[in-house]
Amino acid sequence: MITESLIQHDNEPKSNSIRRTVSQYVARGHKTYTPTQLVVERAEGVYLWNPEGRQFLDFSSGVLVANLGHAHPYFEERYAEHTKGLPRNAYNMLTQQEAEAARRLIENVGLPKLNRVIWADSGSAAIIKSMWAAQHVYPDRPIIVATRYGFHGKKGLAGDVTGETSPNPNVRFISFPTCDHCTLVPEDKRCDRVTCEPIYERELQELREQHRDRICLLITEPYLGAKGSFHPPKWYLQLLNRWCQEHDIVFILDEVQACHGRTGNMYAFQSYGVEPDLLVLGKGIGNGEPVAVVVGRDDLLDPFDYGECSDTYSGNPRACAAVIAVFDAFERENVVENCQKMEKLMRRGLHELKGQFPFIAFVRGEGLVWGVEMCDWNGKTASQIANECVLRSYEEGLHLMGPLADKVLRVSPPLVITEAQVQEGMEKMGRAFARIEGR
Ligand SMILES: Cc1ncc(COP(=O)(O)O)c(C=O)c1O
Incomplete structure (x- = not known):
């Protein structure tokens, strides 16, 4: 498992400074590990913004908390x-x-x-x-x-x-x-x-x-x-x-x-x-x-x-x-009905990704709570691939939690997500995963 305590990203001066201060004053065990350590400054609907003004589609809902999205x-x-x-x-x-x-x-x-x-x-x-x-x-x-x-x-x-x-x-x-x-x-x-x-x-x-x-x-x-x-x-x-x-x-x-x-x-x-x-x-x-x-x-x-x-x-x-x-x-608002509608798109989109990428072993879920399990591939462990997927997705503007059980990506957007936003998430994951495959 990767457990660096100070993570820094290029072109994120304010975020990096916040990461440094947190790592100096807050014990590491307080947070679960994520290779991105997104710093969030604003949140609205299904989106988050970091201090540099970059927008992220939130596929975590916090940790399956913001079912209505942010600042509803x-x-x-x-x-x-x-x-x-x-x-x-x-x-x-x-x-x-x-x-x-x-x-x-x-x-x-x-x-x-x-x-x-x-x-x-x-x-x-x-x-x-x-x-x-x-x-x-x-x-x-x-x-x-x-x-x-x-x-x-x-x-x-x-x-x-x-x-x-x-x-x-x-x-x-x-x-x-x-x-x-x-x-x-x-x-x-x-x-x-x-x-x-x-x-x-x-x-x-x-x-x-x-x-x-x-x-x-x-x-x-x-x-x-x-x-x-x-x-x-x-x-x-x-x-x-x-x-x-x-x-x-x-x-x-x-x-x-x-x-x-x-x-x-x-x-x-x-x-x-x-x-x-x-x-x-x-x-x-x-x-x-x-x-x-x-x-x-x-x-x-x-x-x-x-x-x-x-x-x-x-x-x-x-x-x-x-x-x-x-x-x-x-x-x-028809939150539950929307979840049922979006479930179909999510199921289809994630299975399509599984069909495209050899390092996806299984896709499991219901409603808007999904897991995408990675397997060992091309000399990398499933855990390394899962962490890389989180990182590359971040670079594409998609926020995912750190992997579950080391190798499973959690996909759990707010239940108010729209069809276009599900599609946006799938495209972002597709581009992120293609970079891992070296396409
Ligand atoms: C199913 C389930 N039960 C209990 C808990 C613990 O909740 P909390 O972290 O609010 O103490 C969690 C948290 O993730 C959970 O997913």
Whole structure:
């Protein structure tokens, strides 16, 4: 992995100076690595501008946060209105905004059994609170089940259920379909329900036989994001959901990244036909304002006493105002429908690129969350190629996040992107990749 701490680019004097200062004063571990280190000075719609005035098409949405794009006019107008006159913090106070944000969230999620919220100030904090809730209700059930290679955050319990190994002795990982790389079945049988479902079913049965009524919760993501964009067949998540229901295990669905239209439905549980007991939302729900939430069953969330999961910032007036303003914008504009339309173009465009460039191994995705996996080529590793793709795309005026899992490009523009802008992104990637191939 490449980890230079000071990156500089030609003809970017102000950006380079900012990069130097950040590298001098901010610890490297604070940022995930990107070979570009774009310095942003202004953002509007699907575009970003650096201090030198160069424009970049944003294919990252921050980190899948700005689903409405940047400085969305109606969101900003509503946000200003909803925050007007309020204190930034209302600890030990109530606001109209909190009441409305909670009501709108529960109504919008629309699953009758999910009728309470608990706020958080980050996705991982909301994940931790959801797990606490299950543990609080079932203190005599120590076992936590998580799907392997998931990402739920870095801190505490959220970190314990991330990845493939855990420092927590009570965590048990189960298989999650990564069909392109599946080693469980032969290549021609991959993703075939008849062949694959019994394999996952058996694993769950064995786990249950081993731990009986000592399993407290199962946590999973709709798709594996950080591991490289693996989107499972619907039957897989439905199997997990059924297993939890049959054995009274709390089913936690981590939609921190997948919520608010990203998968082509408002929520990913709708895309996959499942009904979690605790639904965790983040990122897109505030379009950039740091806010996350657990929406869950009252019998799971109500047993907490006053203060047991409160903290300084959770549910603050600005966070709640952002949640409301996002709903206002989603209700006025056809954001989800636009995502569905753009998904088709994105799918076609990325597969065309795969057909053109020998170093693209796989294209995977849904809605507007896609992964483009690189392979070793021409003496270069997949990781080197992925990093080069990010860098060359930057030179073409396209901003991509640093690669996922070392070798997968994440493509996740704001959901308000237009047809012409998707096309612009494909052309920029095409030109960037052609330079890598030496054309
Ligand atoms: C699926 C998922 N869960 C949890 C998190 C953690 O959220 P946060 O970084 O806001 O703590 C992330 C962040 O990328 C995520 O993608």
